[in-house]
Amino acid sequence: MRTKAVIYARVSSVSDRQDTSRQIEDLRKYANLRDIEVVATFEEHISGAKKNEERQVLTDCLEYCTTNSVHYLLLSELSRLGRSTLQVLRSLEVLHEAKVSVYIQNLGLYTLQPDGKVNPIVSILITILAEMSNIERSNIVYRLNSGRSNYIAKGGKLGRKTGSIKT
Numbered sequence: 001m002r003t004k005a006v007i008y009a010r011v012s013s014v015s016d017r018q019d020t021s022r023q024i025e026d027l028r029k030y031a032n033l034r035d036i037e038v039v040a041t042f043e044e045h046i047s048g049a050k051k052n053e054e055r056q057v058l059t060d061c062l063e064y065c066t067t068n069s070v071h072y073l074l075l076s077e078l079s080r081l082g083r084s085t086l087q088v089l090r091s092l093e094v095l096h097e098a099k100v101s102v103y104i105q106n107l108g109l110y111t112l113q114p115d116g117k118v119n120p121i122v123s124i125l126i127t128i129l130a131e132m133s134n135i136e137r138s139n140i141v142y143r144l145n146s147g148r149s150n151y152i153a154k155g156g157k158l159g160r161k162t163g164s165i166k167t
Helices: 021-034 055-065 083-096 119-155
Strands: 004-011 037-045 072-075 103-104
Touching: 004 021, 004 055, 021 072, 037 055, 055 083, 083 103, 083 119, 103 119
Parallel strands: 004 037, 004 072, 072 103
Antiparallel strands: none
């Protein structure tokens, strides 16, 4: 039986400013080189700061993985799974209970050992990295708000220019 995997790709922007094609192509190449069959691909355009319950595509992906005898969930990086440590750990728990190992491409790590047990070192790393991602999200929000406040304090105005007719 051939090893089966699912690809999950996410970008934060709902506009055409970002897309998931790079993530998907890189993960497909990885799977092909290792003779892993990609049986499904899930793409989502939503902030990783949202709770899992608000991320329908992620929810569908996790359900697919746990009900279709998938061996691996392939991610380009851990933050694709989420920016909240708790949400990431919840997703991993669901997958690990179903013996689905998560492969994180930018780290070259699998969350499960070949015997199906959780890799304890990877588990520690993921917890730390998920928390670092959470901190980075907070820093981004801080910098954006600080920049806006600074701009306004110097006389800048936010919003559309007077007379704009754009919707």
